[in-house]
Amino acid sequence: MRLSAHRPRASIGVFSLLLLLFFCQSALAAGAAKNVIVLIADGTGAEQYTLARWFKGAPLAQDAILTGMVRTHISDSVVADSAPSGSAYATGTRTSDKFISVGPRAKVLSSEPSPPEELRYRPLATVLEGARVQGRSTGIVATAGVWHATPAAFYAHVPSRTLESTIMKQGVHQGIDVVLGGGRGYLTPKHAGGLREDGQDLAAVLRERGYELPTTAKELGAAKGPKIFGLFAGGHMAPDLDRAALAPQEPALAEMTAKAIAVLSKNPKGFFLMVEGSQVDWADHANDPAHLISDLLAFDRAVQTALDYAKKRKDTLVLVVSDHNTGGMSIGNMRTNKSYTQTSVEDLLEPLRKMRASAAALWARLGKDQTPERLQAVVREDWGLSITAEEAKLVLEAAAAYPEEPYYALGQILCPRYTVLGWTTHGHTGGDVPMFAYGPGGPKGLIAGFEFGQATAKALGIDLAALNRRLFVDAALAFPPGSVRLDETDKNAPVLRIEHQGRRAELPVNTNLLRMDGRELHLEGLVIHAPDTGRTYVPAQAVQRILGKRVP
Ligand SMILES: [Zn+2]
Incomplete structure (x- = not known):
């Protein structure tokens, strides 16, 4: 069963009082936008857009809605990577290299203030989680494996982007309504031909939870929703340029975007959707112009799809941005030193x-x-x-x-x-990236990546501080000493065990499950362990339930 948001009865105990305070504060204000669609062209600077525009021979979909630039540096580097940059967009907080929506480590750039201790390594609630708690539908679309850094930043909380298996598990338990992209391998255990080392069959979990699991464009077209987990490749999807030759069964980015919008927009409370043109970055890493142009134009068609939806109404905010630049591409090179004006x-x-x-x-x-x-x-x-x-x-x-x-x-x-x-590098570069916005509540000017995340939250009416208190309570602080224990007997599937006033609760880490009194409940958020601090975080809802509060 799914528990709904609820208020505790005013009653005894400091925990209850604190929780009451949390829930009152988390009354989520109405934002400017009913729906928000964030589209991220990974590894794209202004020069790449210029090249794609020349190639297209017409304006790009987002040309008319340029509103500013984003500074992309992360807490510990002038040059960003997708994990911390995506996390800033998702959580409104600047964080460290490799981190997926957890707080920064102590070591930061000399230009940055040291992060407060309680923020370090702590899971940070995302705009996607906030939208879901509000009752909106949520979606993730990418051409990479959906466990890849940028999409992961919107739904997972891990201290390294390389923990693909864990990221996928959190994604499955996150209750996202529509997930489309690559990465099927991490749904299936090794013994059944997949990539999971923990023996878990997440495809079975998804089917149990009522998801359709299309694996081709045709099956995606036929999928009805409301819950779709469509992964079209074992690993990443094919470059758009190679799709017809190598993977004609895969849908295009715009096709996935259109399907996601069609399904999510049925929710009268609205939706949040993140779409990533994942492979522009890889083309830039490779200094590969044809792959770059084709994937950026595939992204352009996805942006057009989102704008076509938004322009028919007044309640949808479309944001287009990049997480950083890659490759240092320029129109003009050493061969044109003397001839550039010709x-x-x-x-x-x-x-x-x-x-x-x-x-x-x-x-x-x-x-x-x-x-x-x-x-x-x-x-x-x-x-x-x-x-x-x-x-x-x-x-x-x-x-x-x-x-x-x-x-x-x-x-x-x-x-x-x-x-x-x-090209100047096979790596990333540190310049500002263009930002585009259409619809109510869009940011303007030169802003930092974390401010982009804060603007998105504001447009949705999400109070991120309240959301963090609601979704991530440090379990050790919520119960008397000695009653909370992380059981790591099974290294692949640690379980948080809480014994309180005769009650025994089990909360498997990286899931949204609470097992107690012979029942298994679906919580509104994930159980997250932070190995660097030894702390484990659970939704306030779980604390309340274990304390014996009735749930309507
Ligand atoms: Zn990259």
């Missing part, structure tokens, strides 16, 4: 129009036969470039420096020779 549209676009595959797909086709002759032939077929044997050799030599991603060498060596595009 750059024609053809100079810019012609070499790019011939590229028919992502660098990764091109490299995969090369296979084991890594001779200069073979590379020349494949580059001619897939990228339309007649490179010399000398250049092919240079690419193969450069590829040896990237054993995990040898295809990084293609753009690195060939872009400066055959395009007018420059």
Whole structure:
């Protein structure tokens, strides 16, 4: 059963009083917007938008709604990564590298104040959780595995983005209405062909909870809702450029966005949806212009889909942003040092129009036969470039420096020779990123990433401080000493055990379950353990229930 939000009767005990205070404060004000759609182009700066616009030959969907810029630095680095940057957008708090919606560690940039001790490593409530507590429907759409850093920041709480298995488990227990993207492997245990080490079958949990689980675009089209967990690839989805050739059964980003809006918008209380164009970042890492343009234009179509919905009404806020820039791409490179003012549209676009595959797909086709002759032939077929044997050799030599991603060498060596595009890095860069907003309550001007998160919360009428108190109570502080114990007998599935006044409660970590009095209840939030502090957090609702408060 699902417990609903409720107020305790005024009664004895300091816990009850505190809880009463929490619940009164968490009375959630009406926000400016009924619905909020946040679309994030991962790893995209202004220059990438310019390139995509030239390629499209028309304005981008969000061109007309530019409202400002976002400073992306994180608490411990001038250059951001998706985990802390996405967390800032999701929680309204700046945090540390690798962290997924938990508070920052003590060590911060010299420009930043040291975070208060009680904030460190603490789970931070997200706008998605706030929207759900308010009774809105919620959704996540991505072209990466949905456990990837940016989408994860909106629903999970872990001290490292690499804890994919845990992130997926939290996602399944989070009660999100529509989840669409890649990453099916983490639903299924290893012995059944999946990636989970803990032997848990999360697909079975989802089916029990009434979800449809489409795995193809066709099945997605037929899915009725209201609960859909559609994962269309074992790992990440295919680059948009390669989809027709490699994964024609996968839906496009705009298709997933349209379906999510169609299902979520049936809720009269409104909805919150996060959509990520995940792979623009990977294309930038690879210095791969064709993959970059195709995925950014796929994102553009998703933005158009969201704006088409919002423009028919007055109650929907559409926000478009990036978490950071990647690759340091520029229109103009060392080859144009002296000729930049004679750059024609053809100079810019012609070499790019011939590229028919992502660098990764091109490299995969090369296979084991890594001779200069073979590379020349494949580059001619897939990228339309007649490179010399000398250049092919240079690419193969450069590829040896990237054993995990040898295809990084293609753009690195060939872009400066055959395009007018420059790249400065295979990593991220630290500049401000453009921000776009349409609808009631959108932010303006130059703001920080965490202020973007705060603006989103405000538009939804979420009091983040109250929400944090409601969803994440430190269990050890809510009960007398000695009554709370983390049982890690099963390392893969720790359980918080609470014994209080003869009651025994079990709260499996990373789930929303409370087992007590022979019953299993679904809580309104997750049970989260912070290994760095040893603290375990539970929804105030669980505390109240264990204290013996009646739930209507
Ligand atoms: Zn990246």
